[in-house]
Amino acid sequence: MVNNGKQNIPLWRDDRFWRIALQVLVIVIVVSVFALLGGNLTRNLRQTGSNFGFDFLNTSAGFNILDSLIPYNPSDPYSRVLLAGLLNSLRVMFFGIILTTILGITIGLARFSDNWLLRQLSFIYVEMVRNTPLLLQLVFWYGVFVQLPPVKESLRVLNSIFLSKQGIFMPWPSGIQGIIGLGVLIICAIAAFIMWEKRTKVMVEKGESGQSQLITLVMIGAIALLTLTVGLNWQRPIFNPTTNNIEGGLRLTIEFTTLLVGLVVYTAAYIAEIVRSGIQSVPKGQWEAARSLGLKSSLVMQLVVFPQALRVIIPPLNSQYLNLAKNSSLAIAVAYADVYNVANTTFNQTGRAIEVMLIIMGTYLSINLLISLGMNQLNRTVQLRER
Structure with missing residues:
Protein backbone atom coordinates (compact mmCIF):
# COMPACT_ATOMS: atom_id res chain seq x y z
CA MET A 1 0.00 0.00 0.00
CA VAL A 2 1.34 3.43 -1.00
CA ASN A 3 0.25 6.68 0.66
CA ASN A 4 1.63 10.03 -0.60
CA GLY A 5 4.56 8.27 -2.23
CA LYS A 6 5.53 6.35 0.94
CA GLN A 7 4.91 2.67 1.65
CA ASN A 8 3.11 1.89 4.92
CA ILE A 9 5.06 -0.94 6.66
CA PRO A 10 2.96 -3.17 8.94
CA LEU A 11 3.76 -2.63 12.62
CA TRP A 12 4.86 -6.25 13.18
CA ARG A 13 7.42 -5.89 10.37
CA ASP A 14 8.82 -2.52 11.48
CA ASP A 15 12.35 -2.93 12.94
CA ARG A 16 12.10 0.37 14.79
CA PHE A 17 8.99 -0.83 16.65
CA TRP A 18 10.59 -4.11 17.69
CA ARG A 19 13.78 -2.43 18.92
CA ILE A 20 11.75 -0.23 21.26
CA ALA A 21 9.30 -3.00 22.20
CA LEU A 22 12.07 -5.42 23.19
CA GLN A 23 13.74 -2.83 25.42
CA VAL A 24 10.41 -2.06 27.12
CA LEU A 25 9.82 -5.79 27.58
CA VAL A 26 13.22 -6.26 29.24
CA ILE A 27 12.56 -3.35 31.59
CA VAL A 28 9.16 -4.79 32.55
CA ILE A 29 10.70 -8.22 33.22
CA VAL A 30 13.50 -6.76 35.39
CA VAL A 31 11.09 -4.60 37.39
CA SER A 32 8.75 -7.57 37.84
CA VAL A 33 11.56 -9.81 39.10
CA PHE A 34 12.72 -7.19 41.63
CA ALA A 35 9.12 -6.61 42.72
CA LEU A 36 8.64 -10.36 43.21
CA LEU A 37 11.85 -10.66 45.23
CA GLY A 38 10.98 -7.58 47.28
CA GLY A 39 7.52 -8.90 48.05
CA ASN A 40 8.93 -12.29 49.05
CA LEU A 41 11.48 -10.57 51.31
CA THR A 42 8.76 -8.48 52.96
CA ARG A 43 6.61 -11.53 53.66
CA ASN A 44 9.52 -13.49 55.14
CA LEU A 45 10.53 -10.59 57.38
CA ARG A 46 6.91 -10.20 58.53
CA GLN A 47 6.72 -13.91 59.40
CA THR A 48 9.89 -13.69 61.52
CA GLY A 49 8.59 -10.59 63.29
CA SER A 50 11.32 -8.26 62.02
CA ASN A 51 11.18 -5.15 59.89
CA PHE A 52 13.48 -3.88 57.18
CA GLY A 53 15.40 -0.78 58.26
CA PHE A 54 18.70 0.74 59.29
CA ASP A 55 17.74 1.93 62.75
CA PHE A 56 20.24 -0.55 64.26
CA LEU A 57 23.06 1.74 63.07
CA ASN A 58 22.27 4.07 65.98
CA THR A 59 22.59 1.39 68.67
CA SER A 60 25.78 0.65 70.60
CA ALA A 61 28.17 -1.72 68.82
CA GLY A 62 29.64 -3.26 71.96
CA PHE A 63 32.82 -4.64 70.37
CA ASN A 64 36.32 -3.26 69.93
CA ILE A 65 38.63 -3.16 66.90
CA LEU A 66 42.42 -3.05 66.85
CA ASP A 67 42.91 -0.54 64.03
CA SER A 68 41.05 2.74 63.78
CA LEU A 69 41.99 6.03 62.14
CA ILE A 70 39.26 7.83 64.09
CA PRO A 71 38.50 7.77 67.83
CA TYR A 72 36.30 4.78 68.63
CA ASN A 73 35.22 2.83 71.70
CA PRO A 74 32.76 -0.08 72.07
CA SER A 75 29.99 2.21 73.34
CA ASP A 76 29.84 4.03 69.99
CA PRO A 77 27.05 3.08 67.54
CA LEU A 158 68.94 2.18 60.87
CA ASN A 159 68.08 2.63 64.55
CA SER A 160 64.80 4.28 63.47
CA ILE A 161 62.53 1.40 62.40
CA PHE A 162 61.44 -1.22 64.93
CA LEU A 163 60.09 -4.63 63.89
CA SER A 164 58.25 -6.55 66.62
CA LYS A 165 55.16 -8.61 67.36
CA GLN A 166 53.28 -5.44 68.26
CA GLY A 167 53.83 -4.03 64.81
CA ILE A 168 56.23 -2.02 62.72
CA PHE A 169 57.24 1.37 64.11
CA MET A 170 58.80 3.98 61.84
CA PRO A 171 59.48 7.73 61.82
CA TRP A 172 56.57 9.94 60.80
CA PRO A 173 56.10 13.70 60.23
CA SER A 174 54.41 15.52 63.10
CA GLY A 175 52.86 18.88 63.85
CA ILE A 176 52.10 21.83 61.58
CA GLN A 177 55.65 21.76 60.25
CA GLY A 178 55.12 18.20 59.03
CA ILE A 179 51.89 19.14 57.25
CA ILE A 180 53.57 22.12 55.55
CA GLY A 181 56.52 19.93 54.58
CA LEU A 182 54.22 17.35 52.97
CA GLY A 183 52.57 20.14 51.01
CA VAL A 184 55.97 21.33 49.79
CA LEU A 185 56.84 17.78 48.68
CA ILE A 186 53.60 17.50 46.70
CA ILE A 187 54.31 20.83 45.00
CA CYS A 188 57.85 19.69 44.20
CA ALA A 189 56.56 16.45 42.72
CA ILE A 190 54.10 18.29 40.47
CA ALA A 191 56.74 20.83 39.41
CA ALA A 192 59.27 18.08 38.68
CA PHE A 193 56.73 16.20 36.53
CA ILE A 194 55.91 19.32 34.51
CA MET A 195 59.58 20.20 34.06
CA TRP A 196 60.44 16.62 33.05
CA GLU A 197 57.71 16.66 30.40
CA LYS A 198 58.99 20.01 29.14
CA ARG A 199 62.57 18.73 28.96
CA THR A 200 61.46 15.60 27.10
CA LYS A 201 59.54 17.71 24.59
CA VAL A 202 62.56 19.95 23.99
CA MET A 203 64.85 16.93 23.52
CA VAL A 204 62.52 15.17 21.09
CA GLU A 205 61.14 18.08 19.03
CA LYS A 206 64.11 20.47 18.99
CA GLY A 207 66.99 18.06 19.46
CA GLU A 208 68.42 20.14 22.31
CA SER A 209 69.94 18.80 25.51
CA GLY A 210 67.41 20.50 27.80
CA GLN A 211 70.20 21.83 30.02
CA SER A 212 68.12 24.62 31.58
CA GLN A 213 65.30 22.24 32.43
CA LEU A 214 67.82 19.81 33.91
CA ILE A 215 69.20 22.55 36.18
CA THR A 216 65.67 23.37 37.31
CA LEU A 217 65.04 19.68 38.04
CA VAL A 218 68.21 19.53 40.14
CA MET A 219 67.06 22.58 42.13
CA ILE A 220 63.63 21.03 42.69
CA GLY A 221 65.31 17.82 43.83
CA ALA A 222 67.53 19.76 46.25
CA ILE A 223 64.48 21.49 47.76
CA ALA A 224 62.67 18.15 48.10
CA LEU A 225 65.73 16.53 49.72
CA LEU A 226 66.10 19.41 52.16
CA THR A 227 62.40 19.16 53.02
CA LEU A 228 62.68 15.42 53.57
CA THR A 229 65.61 15.73 55.93
CA VAL A 230 64.76 18.74 58.10
CA GLY A 231 61.43 20.14 56.95
CA LEU A 232 59.03 17.40 58.04
CA ASN A 233 59.74 17.46 61.79
CA TRP A 234 60.24 13.69 61.90
CA GLN A 235 59.07 11.98 65.09
CA ARG A 236 61.18 8.88 65.65
CA PRO A 237 59.94 5.88 67.64
CA ILE A 238 61.80 5.32 70.91
CA PHE A 239 61.82 2.30 73.19
CA ASN A 240 60.70 3.20 76.72
CA PRO A 241 62.21 0.75 79.24
CA THR A 242 59.80 1.94 81.93
CA THR A 243 56.67 0.86 80.07
CA ASN A 244 58.44 -1.80 77.96
CA ASN A 245 56.83 -0.27 74.92
CA ILE A 246 57.79 1.71 71.81
CA GLU A 247 56.49 5.27 71.79
CA GLY A 248 56.26 7.88 69.07
CA GLY A 249 56.38 7.61 65.30
CA LEU A 250 53.95 5.66 63.16
CA ARG A 251 52.79 2.19 64.13
CA LEU A 252 51.66 -0.31 61.51
CA THR A 253 49.95 -3.31 63.07
Whole structure:
Protein backbone atom coordinates (compact mmCIF):
# COMPACT_ATOMS: atom_id res chain seq x y z
CA MET A 1 0.00 0.00 0.00
CA VAL A 2 1.34 3.43 -1.00
CA ASN A 3 0.25 6.68 0.66
CA ASN A 4 1.63 10.03 -0.60
CA GLY A 5 4.56 8.27 -2.23
CA LYS A 6 5.53 6.35 0.94
CA GLN A 7 4.91 2.67 1.65
CA ASN A 8 3.11 1.89 4.92
CA ILE A 9 5.06 -0.94 6.66
CA PRO A 10 2.96 -3.17 8.94
CA LEU A 11 3.76 -2.63 12.62
CA TRP A 12 4.86 -6.25 13.18
CA ARG A 13 7.42 -5.89 10.37
CA ASP A 14 8.82 -2.52 11.48
CA ASP A 15 12.35 -2.93 12.94
CA ARG A 16 12.10 0.37 14.79
CA PHE A 17 8.99 -0.83 16.65
CA TRP A 18 10.59 -4.11 17.69
CA ARG A 19 13.78 -2.43 18.92
CA ILE A 20 11.75 -0.23 21.26
CA ALA A 21 9.30 -3.00 22.20
CA LEU A 22 12.07 -5.42 23.19
CA GLN A 23 13.74 -2.83 25.42
CA VAL A 24 10.41 -2.06 27.12
CA LEU A 25 9.82 -5.79 27.58
CA VAL A 26 13.22 -6.26 29.24
CA ILE A 27 12.56 -3.35 31.59
CA VAL A 28 9.16 -4.79 32.55
CA ILE A 29 10.70 -8.22 33.22
CA VAL A 30 13.50 -6.76 35.39
CA VAL A 31 11.09 -4.60 37.39
CA SER A 32 8.75 -7.57 37.84
CA VAL A 33 11.56 -9.81 39.10
CA PHE A 34 12.72 -7.19 41.63
CA ALA A 35 9.12 -6.61 42.72
CA LEU A 36 8.64 -10.36 43.21
CA LEU A 37 11.85 -10.66 45.23
CA GLY A 38 10.98 -7.58 47.28
CA GLY A 39 7.52 -8.90 48.05
CA ASN A 40 8.93 -12.29 49.05
CA LEU A 41 11.48 -10.57 51.31
CA THR A 42 8.76 -8.48 52.96
CA ARG A 43 6.61 -11.53 53.66
CA ASN A 44 9.52 -13.49 55.14
CA LEU A 45 10.53 -10.59 57.38
CA ARG A 46 6.91 -10.20 58.53
CA GLN A 47 6.72 -13.91 59.40
CA THR A 48 9.89 -13.69 61.52
CA GLY A 49 8.59 -10.59 63.29
CA SER A 50 11.32 -8.26 62.02
CA ASN A 51 11.18 -5.15 59.89
CA PHE A 52 13.48 -3.88 57.18
CA GLY A 53 15.40 -0.78 58.26
CA PHE A 54 18.70 0.74 59.29
CA ASP A 55 17.74 1.93 62.75
CA PHE A 56 20.24 -0.55 64.26
CA LEU A 57 23.06 1.74 63.07
CA ASN A 58 22.27 4.07 65.98
CA THR A 59 22.59 1.39 68.67
CA SER A 60 25.78 0.65 70.60
CA ALA A 61 28.17 -1.72 68.82
CA GLY A 62 29.64 -3.26 71.96
CA PHE A 63 32.82 -4.64 70.37
CA ASN A 64 36.32 -3.26 69.93
CA ILE A 65 38.63 -3.16 66.90
CA LEU A 66 42.42 -3.05 66.85
CA ASP A 67 42.91 -0.54 64.03
CA SER A 68 41.05 2.74 63.78
CA LEU A 69 41.99 6.03 62.14
CA ILE A 70 39.26 7.83 64.09
CA PRO A 71 38.50 7.77 67.83
CA TYR A 72 36.30 4.78 68.63
CA ASN A 73 35.22 2.83 71.70
CA PRO A 74 32.76 -0.08 72.07
CA SER A 75 29.99 2.21 73.34
CA ASP A 76 29.84 4.03 69.99
CA PRO A 77 27.05 3.08 67.54
CA TYR A 78 27.39 0.65 64.65
CA SER A 79 27.57 3.54 62.20
CA ARG A 80 30.78 4.69 63.88
CA VAL A 81 32.49 1.30 63.76
CA LEU A 82 31.43 0.81 60.12
CA LEU A 83 32.96 4.19 59.30
CA ALA A 84 36.18 3.13 61.04
CA GLY A 85 36.19 -0.09 59.02
CA LEU A 86 35.61 1.83 55.80
CA LEU A 87 38.56 4.14 56.52
CA ASN A 88 40.72 1.10 57.24
CA SER A 89 39.74 -0.41 53.88
CA LEU A 90 40.42 2.85 52.04
CA ARG A 91 43.84 3.07 53.68
CA VAL A 92 44.78 -0.39 52.41
CA MET A 93 43.42 0.33 48.94
CA PHE A 94 45.14 3.72 48.63
CA PHE A 95 48.62 2.60 49.64
CA GLY A 96 48.10 -0.75 47.93
CA ILE A 97 47.40 0.85 44.55
CA ILE A 98 50.44 3.13 44.83
CA LEU A 99 52.89 0.43 45.95
CA THR A 100 51.62 -2.26 43.61
CA THR A 101 51.91 0.11 40.65
CA ILE A 102 55.53 0.90 41.49
CA LEU A 103 56.46 -2.73 42.08
CA GLY A 104 54.49 -4.04 39.09
CA ILE A 105 56.01 -1.58 36.61
CA THR A 106 59.49 -2.25 38.01
CA ILE A 107 59.11 -6.02 37.62
CA GLY A 108 57.55 -5.62 34.18
CA LEU A 109 60.46 -3.48 32.96
CA ALA A 110 62.92 -5.95 34.50
CA ARG A 111 61.58 -8.57 32.08
CA PHE A 112 63.33 -6.58 29.30
CA SER A 113 66.56 -5.94 31.18
CA ASP A 114 69.90 -6.69 29.52
CA ASN A 115 70.91 -8.42 32.75
CA TRP A 116 70.19 -12.16 32.47
CA LEU A 117 69.89 -12.71 36.25
CA LEU A 118 67.44 -9.82 36.68
CA ARG A 119 65.27 -11.15 33.83
CA GLN A 120 65.16 -14.63 35.33
CA LEU A 121 64.41 -13.42 38.85
CA SER A 122 61.50 -11.30 37.61
CA PHE A 123 60.19 -14.27 35.61
CA ILE A 124 60.38 -16.58 38.66
CA TYR A 125 58.63 -13.99 40.83
CA VAL A 126 55.75 -13.59 38.39
CA GLU A 127 55.27 -17.33 37.88
CA MET A 128 55.42 -18.19 41.59
CA VAL A 129 53.07 -15.46 42.77
CA ARG A 130 50.49 -15.79 39.99
CA ASN A 131 50.17 -19.55 40.47
CA THR A 132 49.48 -19.57 44.21
CA PRO A 133 46.18 -18.44 45.82
CA LEU A 134 46.06 -15.02 47.45
CA LEU A 135 44.58 -16.45 50.65
CA LEU A 136 47.53 -18.83 50.97
CA GLN A 137 49.94 -15.95 50.47
CA LEU A 138 48.21 -13.88 53.15
CA VAL A 139 48.52 -16.75 55.61
CA PHE A 140 52.21 -17.09 54.68
CA TRP A 141 52.95 -13.40 55.26
CA TYR A 142 51.00 -13.44 58.51
CA GLY A 143 53.14 -16.33 59.68
CA VAL A 144 56.27 -14.39 58.76
CA PHE A 145 55.29 -11.25 60.67
CA VAL A 146 53.99 -13.16 63.70
CA GLN A 147 57.46 -14.68 64.11
CA LEU A 148 58.95 -11.25 64.80
CA PRO A 149 60.55 -10.91 68.26
CA PRO A 150 58.89 -9.22 71.28
CA VAL A 151 59.16 -5.49 71.81
CA LYS A 152 62.19 -5.78 74.11
CA GLU A 153 64.10 -7.71 71.43
CA SER A 154 62.64 -5.91 68.43
CA LEU A 155 64.71 -5.74 65.26
CA ARG A 156 66.05 -2.30 64.45
CA VAL A 157 66.71 -0.92 60.99
CA LEU A 158 68.94 2.18 60.87
CA ASN A 159 68.08 2.63 64.55
CA SER A 160 64.80 4.28 63.47
CA ILE A 161 62.53 1.40 62.40
CA PHE A 162 61.44 -1.22 64.93
CA LEU A 163 60.09 -4.63 63.89
CA SER A 164 58.25 -6.55 66.62
CA LYS A 165 55.16 -8.61 67.36
CA GLN A 166 53.28 -5.44 68.26
CA GLY A 167 53.83 -4.03 64.81
CA ILE A 168 56.23 -2.02 62.72
CA PHE A 169 57.24 1.37 64.11
CA MET A 170 58.80 3.98 61.84
CA PRO A 171 59.48 7.73 61.82
CA TRP A 172 56.57 9.94 60.80
CA PRO A 173 56.10 13.70 60.23
CA SER A 174 54.41 15.52 63.10
CA GLY A 175 52.86 18.88 63.85
CA ILE A 176 52.10 21.83 61.58
CA GLN A 177 55.65 21.76 60.25
CA GLY A 178 55.12 18.20 59.03
CA ILE A 179 51.89 19.14 57.25
CA ILE A 180 53.57 22.12 55.55
CA GLY A 181 56.52 19.93 54.58
CA LEU A 182 54.22 17.35 52.97
CA GLY A 183 52.57 20.14 51.01
CA VAL A 184 55.97 21.33 49.79
CA LEU A 185 56.84 17.78 48.68
CA ILE A 186 53.60 17.50 46.70
CA ILE A 187 54.31 20.83 45.00
CA CYS A 188 57.85 19.69 44.20
CA ALA A 189 56.56 16.45 42.72
CA ILE A 190 54.10 18.29 40.47
CA ALA A 191 56.74 20.83 39.41
CA ALA A 192 59.27 18.08 38.68
CA PHE A 193 56.73 16.20 36.53
CA ILE A 194 55.91 19.32 34.51
CA MET A 195 59.58 20.20 34.06
CA TRP A 196 60.44 16.62 33.05
CA GLU A 197 57.71 16.66 30.40
CA LYS A 198 58.99 20.01 29.14
CA ARG A 199 62.57 18.73 28.96
CA THR A 200 61.46 15.60 27.10
CA LYS A 201 59.54 17.71 24.59
CA VAL A 202 62.56 19.95 23.99
CA MET A 203 64.85 16.93 23.52
CA VAL A 204 62.52 15.17 21.09
CA GLU A 205 61.14 18.08 19.03
CA LYS A 206 64.11 20.47 18.99
CA GLY A 207 66.99 18.06 19.46
CA GLU A 208 68.42 20.14 22.31
CA SER A 209 69.94 18.80 25.51
CA GLY A 210 67.41 20.50 27.80
CA GLN A 211 70.20 21.83 30.02
CA SER A 212 68.12 24.62 31.58
CA GLN A 213 65.30 22.24 32.43
CA LEU A 214 67.82 19.81 33.91
CA ILE A 215 69.20 22.55 36.18
CA THR A 216 65.67 23.37 37.31
CA LEU A 217 65.04 19.68 38.04
CA VAL A 218 68.21 19.53 40.14
CA MET A 219 67.06 22.58 42.13
CA ILE A 220 63.63 21.03 42.69
CA GLY A 221 65.31 17.82 43.83
CA ALA A 222 67.53 19.76 46.25
CA ILE A 223 64.48 21.49 47.76
CA ALA A 224 62.67 18.15 48.10
CA LEU A 225 65.73 16.53 49.72
CA LEU A 226 66.10 19.41 52.16
CA THR A 227 62.40 19.16 53.02
CA LEU A 228 62.68 15.42 53.57
CA THR A 229 65.61 15.73 55.93
CA VAL A 230 64.76 18.74 58.10
CA GLY A 231 61.43 20.14 56.95
CA LEU A 232 59.03 17.40 58.04
CA ASN A 233 59.74 17.46 61.79
CA TRP A 234 60.24 13.69 61.90
CA GLN A 235 59.07 11.98 65.09
CA ARG A 236 61.18 8.88 65.65
CA PRO A 237 59.94 5.88 67.64
CA ILE A 238 61.80 5.32 70.91
CA PHE A 239 61.82 2.30 73.19
CA ASN A 240 60.70 3.20 76.72
CA PRO A 241 62.21 0.75 79.24
CA THR A 242 59.80 1.94 81.93
CA THR A 243 56.67 0.86 80.07
CA ASN A 244 58.44 -1.80 77.96
CA ASN A 245 56.83 -0.27 74.92
CA ILE A 246 57.79 1.71 71.81
CA GLU A 247 56.49 5.27 71.79
CA GLY A 248 56.26 7.88 69.07
CA GLY A 249 56.38 7.61 65.30
CA LEU A 250 53.95 5.66 63.16
CA ARG A 251 52.79 2.19 64.13
CA LEU A 252 51.66 -0.31 61.51
CA THR A 253 49.95 -3.31 63.07
CA ILE A 254 50.86 -6.82 62.02
CA GLU A 255 47.39 -7.31 60.53
CA PHE A 256 47.57 -4.16 58.39
CA THR A 257 51.12 -4.90 57.26
CA THR A 258 50.23 -8.49 56.36
CA LEU A 259 47.26 -7.47 54.24
CA LEU A 260 49.12 -4.63 52.52
CA VAL A 261 52.21 -6.70 51.70
CA GLY A 262 50.11 -9.66 50.53
CA LEU A 263 47.94 -7.55 48.21
CA VAL A 264 50.91 -5.61 46.81
CA VAL A 265 53.05 -8.68 46.11
CA TYR A 266 50.13 -10.60 44.58
CA THR A 267 48.69 -7.83 42.39
CA ALA A 268 52.11 -6.58 41.27
CA ALA A 269 52.76 -9.93 39.57
CA TYR A 270 49.70 -9.42 37.35
CA ILE A 271 50.59 -5.80 36.67
CA ALA A 272 54.09 -6.91 35.66
CA GLU A 273 52.57 -9.18 33.00
CA ILE A 274 50.31 -6.36 31.83
CA VAL A 275 53.33 -4.07 31.48
CA ARG A 276 55.28 -6.78 29.64
CA SER A 277 52.47 -7.42 27.16
CA GLY A 278 51.93 -3.68 26.66
CA ILE A 279 55.59 -3.11 25.85
CA GLN A 280 55.67 -6.08 23.48
CA SER A 281 52.64 -4.68 21.65
CA VAL A 282 54.73 -1.72 20.43
CA PRO A 283 55.90 -2.51 16.86
CA LYS A 284 59.56 -3.44 16.52
CA GLY A 285 59.93 -0.66 13.97
CA GLN A 286 59.48 1.86 16.77
CA TRP A 287 62.35 0.28 18.72
CA GLU A 288 64.61 0.24 15.66
CA ALA A 289 63.74 3.81 14.68
CA ALA A 290 64.54 5.04 18.20
CA ARG A 291 67.87 3.17 18.25
CA SER A 292 68.75 4.54 14.82
CA LEU A 293 68.57 8.02 16.33
CA GLY A 294 71.30 7.05 18.76
CA LEU A 295 69.11 6.88 21.86
CA LYS A 296 70.23 4.71 24.76
CA SER A 297 68.13 1.71 25.79
CA SER A 298 66.76 3.59 28.82
CA LEU A 299 65.73 6.57 26.68
CA VAL A 300 64.18 4.30 24.06
CA MET A 301 61.96 2.80 26.75
CA GLN A 302 61.22 6.12 28.42
CA LEU A 303 60.57 8.36 25.42
CA VAL A 304 59.30 6.03 22.70
CA VAL A 305 58.13 2.60 23.83
CA PHE A 306 56.51 3.08 27.24
CA PRO A 307 54.29 6.08 26.25
CA GLN A 308 52.87 4.00 23.39
CA ALA A 309 52.49 0.93 25.61
CA LEU A 310 50.32 2.90 28.04
CA ARG A 311 47.44 2.73 25.55
CA VAL A 312 47.46 -1.04 25.98
CA ILE A 313 48.44 -1.12 29.67
CA ILE A 314 45.85 1.16 31.27
CA PRO A 315 42.57 -0.74 30.50
CA PRO A 316 43.69 -4.06 32.09
CA LEU A 317 45.48 -2.08 34.81
CA ASN A 318 42.07 -0.73 35.80
CA SER A 319 40.84 -4.31 36.29
CA GLN A 320 43.77 -5.09 38.60
CA TYR A 321 43.04 -2.02 40.73
CA LEU A 322 39.43 -3.18 41.03
CA ASN A 323 40.62 -6.66 41.99
CA LEU A 324 42.89 -5.20 44.65
CA ALA A 325 39.99 -3.23 46.13
CA LYS A 326 37.75 -6.31 46.20
CA ASN A 327 40.49 -8.65 47.41
CA SER A 328 41.02 -6.40 50.42
CA SER A 329 37.90 -8.06 51.85
CA LEU A 330 40.17 -11.06 52.61
CA ALA A 331 41.34 -8.99 55.59
CA ILE A 332 39.03 -11.16 57.66
CA ALA A 333 41.58 -13.99 57.22
CA VAL A 334 44.25 -12.01 59.10
CA ALA A 335 41.87 -10.32 61.58
CA TYR A 336 42.28 -6.84 60.11
CA ALA A 337 39.29 -4.61 60.88
CA ASP A 338 38.27 -3.61 57.37
CA VAL A 339 34.70 -2.73 56.42
CA TYR A 340 33.81 -6.33 55.50
CA ASN A 341 35.19 -7.74 58.75
CA VAL A 342 33.38 -5.12 60.81
CA ALA A 343 30.16 -5.61 58.85
CA ASN A 344 30.39 -9.37 59.39
CA THR A 345 30.59 -8.84 63.16
CA THR A 346 27.70 -6.38 62.93
CA PHE A 347 25.56 -8.94 61.12
CA ASN A 348 26.35 -11.65 63.68
CA GLN A 349 25.29 -9.39 66.55
CA THR A 350 22.24 -7.75 65.03
CA GLY A 351 20.93 -10.43 62.68
CA ARG A 352 20.26 -7.75 60.03
CA ALA A 353 21.60 -9.77 57.11
CA ILE A 354 19.85 -7.89 54.29
CA GLU A 355 20.69 -4.43 55.55
CA VAL A 356 24.33 -5.26 56.26
CA MET A 357 24.80 -6.96 52.88
CA LEU A 358 23.32 -3.93 51.14
CA ILE A 359 25.77 -1.67 52.98
CA ILE A 360 28.72 -3.84 51.96
CA MET A 361 27.57 -4.11 48.35
CA GLY A 362 26.97 -0.38 48.09
CA THR A 363 30.37 0.38 49.63
CA TYR A 364 32.42 -1.79 47.30
CA LEU A 365 30.33 -0.77 44.29
CA SER A 366 30.91 2.93 45.02
CA ILE A 367 34.65 2.47 45.54
CA ASN A 368 35.07 0.47 42.33
CA LEU A 369 33.02 2.94 40.31
CA LEU A 370 35.25 5.79 41.53
CA ILE A 371 38.39 3.83 40.60
CA SER A 372 36.96 3.05 37.16
CA LEU A 373 36.01 6.69 36.64
CA GLY A 374 39.52 7.87 37.42
CA MET A 375 41.17 5.21 35.25
CA ASN A 376 38.83 5.92 32.34
CA GLN A 377 39.80 9.59 32.50
CA LEU A 378 43.48 8.60 32.50
CA ASN A 379 42.88 6.25 29.59
CA ARG A 380 41.41 9.07 27.50
CA THR A 381 44.53 11.19 27.98
CA VAL A 382 46.86 8.57 26.43
CA GLN A 383 44.71 7.53 23.48
CA LEU A 384 45.43 8.77 19.98
CA ARG A 385 43.27 11.70 18.96
CA GLU A 386 41.99 11.58 15.40
CA ARG A 387 41.90 14.81 13.45
